[in-house]
Amino acid sequence: LLQLCNPKELFLGLLEQIEQTSGEQVCQTVMLLLQPLQTVLLKLQNKKAYSVGLSLAMIMNQLTPLPVPYTKQQIQEDKLGLCQCCNAVVDFAKPFVNEVVKNMEKSSEYNDMELKEELIKFCMKSLKYPLLTAQLEQLEGIEEHPFRHFATEIIVSAVEINYTQITWELFCLMEFMGLFGDEQEFADIERKNSADSLACLSYLMFVQHFGIECFPVVFSPSYLLLCNMTHIKINGLYVCILLASFFSFPHLQDLFESCLLRMEDNSLLHHYLEFRDFINVPQDLVKIMTLCPMEHMRKKSLNILQLFIDKFDTEGKYTLFR
Numbered sequence: 001l002l003q004l005c006n007p008k009e010l011f012l013g014l015l016e017q018i019e020q021t022s023g024e025q026v027c028q029t030v031m032l033l034l035q036p037l038q039t040v041l042l043k044l045q046n047k048k049a050y051s052v053g054l055s056l057a058m059i060m061n062q063l064t065p066l067p068v069p070y071t072k073q074q075i076q077e078d079k080l081g082l083c084q085c086c087n088a089v090v091d092f093a094k095p096f097v098n099e100v101v102k103n104m105e106k107s108s109e110y111n112d113m114e115l116k117e118e119l120i121k122f123c124m125k126s127l128k129y130p131l132l133t134a135q136l137e138q139l140e141g142i143e144e145h146p147f148r149h150f151a152t153e154i155i156v157s158a159v160e161i162n163y164t165q166i167t168w169e170l171f172c173l174m175e176f177m178g179l180f181g182d183e184q185e186f187a188d189i190e191r192k193n194s195a196d197s198l199a200c201l202s203y204l205m206f207v208q209h210f211g212i213e214c215f216p217v218v219f220s221p222s223y224l225l226l227c228n229m230t231h232i233k234i235n236g237l238y239v240c241i242l243l244a245s246f247f248s249f250p251h252l253q254d255l256f257e258s259c260l261l262r263m264e265d266n267s268l269l270h271h272y273l274e275f276r277d278f279i280n281v282p283q284d285l286v287k288i289m290t291l292c293p294m295e296h297m298r299k300k301s302l303n304i305l306q307l308f309i310d311k312f313d314t315e316g317k318y319t320l321f322r
Contacts, residue, residue: 001036007043011051014040018058026062027081034092042095052096053118059089060125068130072139075146083146086130090153093122097157116161123158126150127197127204132251136208151204155211158201202228203251207258221262222272228259229277253300256281260307270316282308282320 001010014037021029037055044051066082069075078084100116131154134147204210206224272278285308288301309320 002039002043007040011037011040011044011055015055015058018062021062024080026066027085030059030062031081031085031088034088038092038095049114049118052093052115053121056089056093056118056122057125059092060122060129063089064129068133070133070135072142075135075139075142078146082130083150086126086150087146087153090126090150090157093119093157097161101160119161120158123154123161124194124197126154127200131204132196132200136204136251148208148210151208151210155201155204159211199252199255203255207251207254221259222268224262225259225268226272226275228255229275229281253297253304257304257307260304260311263311265310266313268311268313268316270313270319272312273316273319 014033018030018033018037041048041052041055063082063085066080069078069083075083096115097119100119131147131151134151136145136147136151138148139145205212206228282305285301285305289298289305292298292301309317312320
C-alpha cells in the first residue's frame with residue numbers, strides 16, 4: 001500500500017480506522033495500526049509535525065475513556081490491553097523524539113518548534129492519563145511494571161526534547177516570576193491539563209525518583225516545598241472532596257509528605273504563611289479529615305498536617321494553630 005498509495009491518503013485512512021474504534025477494541029485496534037501509521041508518518045514530507053501531533057492526540061483521546069488498571073491482579077490481567085498499548089505508543093513516538101534530539105545536536109540554533117511542541121503535548125497528556133491515576137509502586141511478582149516503564153520513557157523523552165521548559169514549568173512559580181526563554185513557547189497548552197500533568201511529574205520525580213538525576217540539586221528543601229504547594233492545592237481538594245478520583249490523591253499526599261520530610265523541624269519561617277497556598281493546603285487537609293469517606297486518607301491527612309506544623313518556627317506554629 002505504501003508503494004501504491006499517496007502517503008497522505010493512507011495516513012488519513014489509518015487515522016479514520018483509529019477514530020472509529022471504541023470500547024474493548026480500542027487497544028487492539030491501536031496496536032495493530034501503530035506500525036503502519038509510524039511508517040507512513042516517516043515518509044511524509046509536508047506537515048509532518050502536524051500529522052504526528054494529530055496521530056498522538058487521536059490515540060490518546062481514544063485511550064483516555066478506558067479505566068486504568070490499579071491493583072496487582074488488574075495490571076497482570078490487563079484485560080483491555082491498556083498497559084501494553086501505552087508502552088507501544090511510546091515506542092511509536094520514539095523515532096520522532098530521536099529526530100528532534102538529533103536536529104538539536106546538529107545545531108544549537110535549531111528552532112523548528114512544531115514537532116517539539118507536539119511531542120511535549122503528548123508527554124503532558126501522558127502524565128495526566130494514565131500516570132496521574134496509575135499504581136506506580138513496585139509490585140511484588142511483577143518483574144517489569146508496565147506503568148513504571150511507561151513513566152520512565154515519558155520523562156526521558158520530555159527531558160531530551162526540552163529540558164529547560166520542563167524544569168522551569170515544574171519548579172518555578174510562574175505567577176510572580178519571569179519565564180526562561182520565549183514566553184510564547186508552548187503557550188497553547190491548556191493550563192488546567194498542564195497543572196495536572198506537572199503535579200504528576202513532581203510526584204514521579206520527588207517521590208518515585210524518576211528522572212531525579214536531571215533535577216538541579218542547588219534548590220533548597222523549602223524552595224521545593226514552595227513550588228510544589230501550587231500542585232498540591234490545585235489538585236488535592238478537587239480529587240478528594242469532589243470525589244473525582246480516589247486513586248490520584250494519594251500521589252499528591254505522598255508528594256506533600258516527601259517535600260516535608262526533606263526539611264528539618266522548626267526550619268520553615270513563618271513568612272511562608274504569607275503565600276496563600278500555605279494557608280489553603282492545611283485548611284484542605286482539615287476538610288479531608290472531616291469529609292473524606294476513606295478512613296486511611298483521613299488518618300494520613302492528619303499525620304501530614306502534624307508534620308507540616310512541625311516544620312514551622314514558633315510564630316508559624318502559633319499562626320497555624322490559631
